[in-house]
Amino acid sequence: MKTLLLLPVLAVAGAMTLPEPRLAAPPFDQPDMVRVAAGQIAFRPFGSFSQNGKARNPRRSALTVPGFEIMKFQVTGGQYAACVADGACEPARAVPPEAPQTGVNWNDASAFAAWYADRTGEPWRLPTEAEWQLAAAERYGDSGAEYEAADPGAQMLASYAKGISLRTKADPGLYPAGAFGLNSKGLADVAGNVWEWTDGCMQNGQLAPDGTVAETDPYCSVRITGGVHRAAVIDFVRDASVGGCAVGLPPDHLGFRLVRAERPPAPTA
Template structure:
């Protein structure tokens, strides 16, 4: 009997690997997932760009984004509360267990992804900004001014007007998950009243004469949030409506959803 038990233990170590940790039971039912197929987007980086010393808007560039699996719904209050209860996430106000979790910053969202990865044994992460744009499909909004606009004041005014027009579709009140329906990819509540954290960073750089990016450097203390329009928000800010939005109009609410896989 002892020999059998020892052999079984050795076999378990062989399967799991020395020092390997078996994932605990998932803290909540697995989230519904959506497969977003490989596709092309018209992408322009968000940030501060200049041509010959003058502020300009980059032109869009067709960009291929590999397919990925992403949560159908945003992370809910109940899901986030499980991370808080486990001591892995900072506390945040939960409006309702089945409502999307808001009032979280990029660091909170990243901590949740790391915790959930440990809990499940799978890899979970925030989407990149290009992945988020591909997933958002027809609900992606771009408030950038015309690349041909040369006057900085006119650029700021155009960006504000574009963003304000897009925001007519958003409602500052919060609702249960699914309230804003599905987009063509099958994702719920994309570009509703919640902006979603991504791993994208604000960019600073220069442009060529035709408006393409010649050189760019990321500033990752400011992250890109996708929503009715994109916003660049300081990574520790939980309520951008009260300040902390580096570029563009501030989001009404900050939440997130995760991608599964590396």
């Protein structure tokens, strides 16, 4: 008889909906964000390509990039310190709380993105290489020789000349966020003196007769950074100015900013 009396109580208890677990409070104030509308860029992968047995850079191709939200400023020392205090990030170079966090490698930046996404329940991640180029707008830099420079010597001279020209804009000093002003999209400090990690990988492949990429194989132990010029940096390197830059001129400082968006489908031509 007692068992029968308990059945309605158990049925009611089983029908109750338990409250969903609440996310922890955000570790810092919501960062300022910039909405970048979908747009088209002239893109070429960064890496080592050959055509008819000779090294050659790919021809640029038009790519359409979906819209996304991106941090107006690079991740600061204070924001990164919150991740370190939470045990989710490795300690990095000590910088003022309001300055961009530098001295971080790709793994550090990825760990921060995963931690921040977990703490906020939002899809934070590193930008794709194409997203970074679209967001950088007129400040996007590429020191690589164009496809038309077919002779290896001409390629090297063109890359060197473009790189030196772009490097005149760099400055090894350390400045607070916003010191390098805004670009036309409203992003601060793009192509200042901090190169930013993307999730792009160095590519190795073959070119078609027209100079476009026929086949490519990503080498993701080397990641692409965007800044005054693109640079390919080994993923565990925190200071590429003293070594670890796989291709091209090295960055001055390594930092990052995040995108808030689900990862987009592959860009379409």
